[in-house]
Amino acid sequence: MRILLVGAGGVGSAFCAIAARRDFFERIVVCDYDEVQARRVAHEIGDDRFIGARVDASSSEAIAHLVREHGITHVMNAVDPRFVMPIFNGAIAGGADYLDMAMSLSRRHPEKPYELPGVKLGDEQFAVEADWQAAGRLALVGIGVEPGLSDVFARYAADHLFSEIDELGTRDGSNLTVQGYEFAPSFSIWTTIEECLNPPVIWEADRGWFTTEPFSEPEVFDFPDGIGPVECVNVEHEEVLLMPRWVKCRRATFKYGLGAEFIDVLKTLHKLGLDRTEKVSVGGQMVSPRDVVAACLPNPATLGPRMTGKTCAGLWATGTGTDGQPRSTYLYHVVDNEWSMAEYGHQCVVWQTAINPVVALELLADGTWSGSGVLGPEAFDPVPFLELLTAYGSPWGIKEL
Numbered sequence: 443m444r445i446l447l448v449g450a451g452g453v454g455s456a457f458c459a460i461a462a463r464r465d466f467f468e469r470i471v472v473c474d475y476d477e478v479q480a481r482r483v484a485h486e487i488g489d490d491r492f493i494g495a496r497v498d499a500s501s502s503e504a505i506a507h508l509v510r511e512h513g514i515t516h517v518m519n520a521v522d523p524r525f526v527m528p529i530f531n532g533a534i535a536g537g538a539d540y541l542d543m544a545m546s547l548s549r550r551h552p553e554k555p556y557e558l559p560g561v562k563l564g565d566e567q568f569a570v571e572a573d574w575q576a577a578g579r580l581a582l583v584g585i586g587v588e589p590g591l592s593d594v595f596a597r598y599a600a601d602h603l604f605s606e607i608d609e610l611g612t613r614d615g616s617n618l619t620v621q622g623y624e625f626a627p628s629f630s631i632w633t634t635i636e637e638c639l640n641p642p643v644i645w646e647a648d649r650g651w652f653t654t655e656p657f658s659e660p661e662v663f664d665f666p667d668g669i670g671p672v673e674c675v676n677v678e679h680e681e682v683l684l685m686p687r688w689v690k691c692r693r694a695t696f697k698y699g700l701g702a703e704f705i706d707v708l709k710t711l712h713k714l715g716l717d718r719t720e721k722v723s724v725g726g727q728m729v730s731p732r733d734v735v736a737a738c739l740p741n742p743a744t745l746g747p748r749m750t751g752k753t754c755a756g757l758w759a760t761g762t763g764t765d766g767q768p769r770s771t772y773l774y775h776v777v778d779n780e781w782s783m784a785e786y787g788h789q790c791v792v793w794q795t796a797i798n799p800v801v802a803l804e805l806l807a808d809g810t811w812s813g814s815g816v817l818g819p820e821a822f823d824p825v826p827f828l829e830l831l832t833a834y835g836s837p838w839g840i841k842e843l
Contacts, residue, residue: 443467443807444513446538448499448529449520450474450483451630452743453543453586456788456796457520460834462487464800466807471512473497499525505532514538516806518799522632523547524719527566530581539579539806541799543586544633545680548640551653555641559651562643563683564816571816581816582802587755587775588614588696589680590798591838593819594827595757595773596681600689601824603771607691607761612681613772615665615672615699616753618779618791620745625707631736635717638700638708642676645686645694657705661697665754666841667776672699688820691761711735746789749779753790758843770843777836785835801830 443466447454450472461470473495474480481494495512498504499521505528509517517533519526519542526546533540545564552560567583574581584590592612600607620626627634641653657675664671674697682694700708711717716735721728756774763769779790786793802819805811811822819827828838 443803444469444515445471445803446505446508446512446514446517447472447520448474448497448505448517448525450476450480450494451520452741452788452792453796454520455483455743456786456793457518457800458483458487458492459786459788460793460797460800461803462489462492464804466804467491469493469512471495471508471514473508475499500528502528502532502535505529506536509533509536509538516541516803518803519543520796522630523636524632530567533581534574534577534579537579540581541585541802542581542583543590543795543799545583545589545683547636548643548678550641556653556655559641559643559653562651563678563680567816575815578814580806580812580814582806582819583816584680584684584818585799585802586795587798588612589684590795590819591755591775591831592681592757593684594822594824595838596685596689596691596759597820597822598824598828599757599759599771599773600691603763604759604761604769605764605766607689607759609693609695609758609760610681610685610689610691611694611758611760612679612696612756613663613665613674613699613758614697614753614755615663615669615674616751616791617665617669617672618749618751618753621748621750623740623745623748625703626740626745626748627704627742630742631739632732635708635711635732635735637678638698638705639712639717640678642678642696643682644676645682647686647692651683657700659697663697663699663758665699666772666774666839667752667754669752669754669776673701674699675705684818685820688818743789743792746779746783746787749783749789752776752778753794755794772841772843773838774841775831775836775838797831797834797836801827801834804830
């Protein structure tokens with residue numbers, strides 16, 4: 443297996459640190475628009491299987507060229523979702539399989555944005571699935587932590603825990619704090635703004651996909667391993683667009699524990715127009731307001747030494763158990779920042795995101811997972827994935843609620 447890793451930021455760097463301990467691949471070409479950063483990440487691994495290169499992720503031709511130049515078998519997308527389609531298209535044009543951790547962007551309904559979906563997350567990718575099938579190529583979409591691990595949990599719940607599922611509810615939260623900053627997101631602010639301010643999507647068996655207001659339906663969820671109660675709200679996320687395609691359920695939701703302060707900041711950015719991606723003229727220079735916000739905030743990859751606490755990603759499944767009795771179960775994965783920093787030198791949020799595509803690639807490399815077309819994690823046997831995740835030294839858990 444020869445991997446083209448597009449993106450040498452926090453998640454890309456953590457991906458390399460995790461993959462370096464495994465032997466399922468021959469080469470990882472770490473590429474980024476910032477060639478110096480890409481080469482630094484590759485060099486710091488201290489493993490000659492890693493090399494750095496420059497790429498313009500907005501150019502399908504550039505991706506395809508690198509695929510051909512390096513004999514790439516799998517393109518791993520580790521950049522903001524605005525680059526999904528050119529990387530996705532470049533992979534198949536170059537003759538490689540593709541993986542991402544976020545899907546093609548949505549566009550809200552022009553008339554009823556808080557009732558009806560417009561272009562949904564991933565629609566552009568699923569629209570060309572026939573092309574991937576015809577080429578015998580696989581696009582494994584949404585294989586980060588969220589989306590990704592919760593999708594694996596959904597398939598596991600359906601296969602092993604439930605006879606009927608009422609709701610597949612992804613619930614993520616943390617008790618992380620960052621010393622020295624009043625506001626310092628632990629993940630890409632560009633992506634956070636995108637998913638939190640767009641109309642959240644919900645799926646129900648009797649009405650399909652529909653939307654609601656941002657931050658709607660607040661609920662307090664009690665997270666395990668000492669994290670405790672966190673208020674969670676509806677957020678647009680890929681799980682809701684993926685799970686119902688492969689897992690039978692009556693409802694699918696995604697709620698994230700943002701916290702009141704974080705929500706207030708996001709609402710303020712929206713009121714001021716600072717969440718916009720369209721460029722505006724500032725002193726004769728054309729800049730994107732959202733890019734300016736991102737530039738003003740600390741790089742999430744550098745926050746690890748200042749962070750304390752744990753992050754949790756998981757799936758709350760409800761319905762009827764295999765014994766015919768009502769069941770309410772939370773399947774989860776917790777990472778302690780102190781552990782991830784000591785063990786890998788990467789903060790827990792980016793590390794937790796990065797480990798899942800590494801596990802998936804190893805399963806693809808040894809043939810345990812295989813397929814063609816545009817597929818989500820739910821399309822594959824979850825047991826080998828969860829076993830390998832544990833073998834990597836990062837076990838998952840089950841809690842009855």
